[in-house]
Amino acid sequence: MADMKVRCTTCYNVFNTNKDEGKNVICPMCDTSFKVQNTNVVTSIKNKITDLGSKIGTNIQEKLNINKNDDIFKIINGKKYDRELLEVAAELTSKKEEITLEGSKQLFHKIKDYDDYTQVEKQTVAYIRKTYKFTPEANNWLRTEIRSWASGKTRSDTTLDPTGSTLQKEQPLSFVFSNLKEAYRWDNLNNLNEKPKTAAQWAGILLSIVFVLGILSGIAYGVKWNNQETQWSSEGLSSVHGTIIDVNGNSLEGVKIEADDKKTVTNAQGKYFLYDLIGDQVEIKFTMEGYGDLSVWINIRSEGTNILEVELEEGGINKSIDQRKDVAEPWPPNYALSPIFIVASIIALMGSSAALLQQNFRMAVIGCLCGVISYGFLIGSILSVVALSLLLIDREKFDRA
Numbered sequence: 286m287a288d289m290k291v292r293c294t295t296c297y298n299v300f301n302t303n304k305d306e307g308k309n310v311i312c313p314m315c316d317t318s319f320k321v322q323n324t325n326v327v328t329s330i331k332n333k334i335t336d337l338g339s340k341i342g343t344n345i346q347e348k349l350n351i352n353k354n355d356d357i358f359k360i361i362n363g364k365k366y367d368r369e370l371l372e373v374a375a376e377l378t379s380k381k382e383e384i385t386l387e388g389s390k391q392l393f394h395k396i397k398d399y400d401d402y403t404q405v406e407k408q409t410v411a412y413i414r415k416t417y418k419f420t421p422e423a424n425n426w427l428r429t430e431i432r433s434w435a436s437g438k439t440r441s442d443t444t445l446d447p448t449g450s451t452l453q454k455e456q457p458l459s460f461v462f463s464n465l466k467e468a469y470r471w472d473n474l475n476n477l478n479e480k481p482k483t484a485a486q487w488a489g490i491l492l493s494i495v496f497v498l499g500i501l502s503g504i505a506y507g508v509k510w511n512n513q514e515t516q517w518s519s520e521g522l523s524s525v526h527g528t529i530i531d532v533n534g535n536s537l538e539g540v541k542i543e544a545d546d547k548k549t550v551t552n553a554q555g556k557y558f559l560y561d562l563i564g565d566q567v568e569i570k571f572t573m574e575g576y577g578d579l580s581v582w583i584n585i586r587s588e589g590t591n592i593l594e595v596e597l598e599e600g601g602i603n604k605s606i607d608q609r610k611d612v613a614e615p616w617p618p619n620y621a622l623s624p625i626f627i628v629a630s631i632i633a634l635m636g637s638s639a640a641l642l643q644q645n646f647r648m649a650v651i652g653c654l655c656g657v658i659s660y661g662f663l664i665g666s667i668l669s670v671v672a673l674s675l676l677l678i679d680r681e682k683f684d685r686a
Contacts, residue, residue: 294319298411315411316432358405367409370395374413383418389427393434399644402435469638484679485649488672489640492633492652495668498661499630505662507623521587523562527594528555529571537573537597544569566609571595577602584609629659633669640676646683649676 292299293312304310304321311318359368373395377388384392392413396406410431419427482490525544529537529551536555542548544559544567551557559569562585571579576597582605585591598604636652639645653676656669 289321291321293317293411311432312411313428314414315407316428316435317407317411361412364408364412365405366412367406370406370409370413374417378417383420384423385420386423386426389419389423389430393427393430396431397434402431469641483643483682484675485640485643485682488649488653488675488679489637491668491672491675492637492640492649492656495656495659495661495665495672496630496634496637498665498668499626499633499656499659502660502662502665503623503626503630506626522560523564523567523585523587523591525559525562525567525569525583525585525591525593526557527592529557529595529597530555531576532596532598537576540571540573540576540597542569542571569593571597573597575599577604579603580605582607582609626659626661629655630661630665633659633665640672643679643682646676646680649683 289302290299291302291310293315294317298312298314300313302310302321306321308321309318310321357368358365359371360366370392373392374384377384377391381388392410396402396410414424529540531537536551536553538551538553538555540551540555540557542550542557542559544562547559547562549557549559564585566582566584568580568582571581577600579595579597580603581593581595583591583593593608633652633656636649636655639648639652650673653669653673656672657666659665659669661668
């Protein structure tokens with residue numbers, strides 16, 4: 286078959302090929318693979334209508350997301366380009382007329398930053414090759430490396446690169462959960478096990494452990510304080526008992542005890558029992574001829590043991606004692622520790638995924654800080670501090686903070 290001219294669907298470069306219609310061909314300019322189509326009037330009109338509709342849709346989307354895309358894309362003649370790639374190319378040619386081999390390596394590092402080769406990046410590479418001069422060595426190296434790397438790429442269900450169309454439709458929270466799903470895919474875990482790990486990836490592993498410890502800690506606290514509400518509830522009837530002695534330690538018989546409308550006296554062993562008390566606190570009065578009156582305020586629990594041991598002094602000196610402050614009722618924030626630990630652990634897991642993928646440095650740091658809060662029987666807090674140190678050491682591995 287004679288050579289025929291074809292136009293690249295990405296960069297619109299025209300070149301000759303001897304491939305049959307329907308076969309895949311690779312553009313020598315941008316390395317995009319597309320099918321050869323026989324150009325005719327109908328096909329041409331169809332393609333123009335498709336391109337026009339695509340441009341209109343793109344313009345509408347740009348208007349809706351103008352602020353959102355400013356930091357990611359640069360629009361030139363109505364087309365989207367990767368802003369960071371263009372900035373790298375501009376910087377490389379600011380002092381030199383041609384991009385050298387070292388410059389091509391910098392471009393390639395930025396191209397594969399998110400382990401994906403998106404359509405916008407392909408279009409940007411084609412634009413850079415047309416706009417800027419490369420040394421022959423730099424041009425050949427870049428083409429070879431991109432072709433070799435891109436041919437072995439298997440795109441995941443969710444694009445992680447900010448220049449990918451899938452990611453642009455996601456909300457930040459959805460992006461975080463997508464990272465979580467991507468980091469813990471079975472094949473990624475296998476690769477992590479087979480290859481040497483970076484400091485950031487070790488931090489991700491530590492945060493995974495922190496997540497487990499934090500969840501266990503939250504569950505433990507939840508079980509510990511689960512019954513406190515009924516234990517300290519004022520509902521139901523309470524009882525108080527104890528022994529009354531004098532200053533010499535002798536039991537006092539016949540002491541009158543009164544609490545609200547309940548009354549009793551001590552027996553021969555100086556013991557007393559008060560039943561059917563209502564409320565969470567009560568004032569108990571002790572009186573006996575020859576001894577000073579004693580009034581004691583205490584907290585009482587309907588489903589607990591309430592013991593009050595007192596000592597009466599001879600003479601006419603009356604005393605009043607308030608022991609309510611001595612009752613060890615749980616401080617209210619203790620009830621909130623369990624959900625706090627669990628929520629902080631979940632955020633630590635999100636930070637773990639960011640560290641394992643070496644993307645979103647800010648999320649990884651937040652995960653470390655929340656890992657400290659998740660406690661994890663103190664071990665989790667210590668591991669979180671270690672993970673944070675590893676992240677700071679490996680900061681340059683993250684392409685975006």
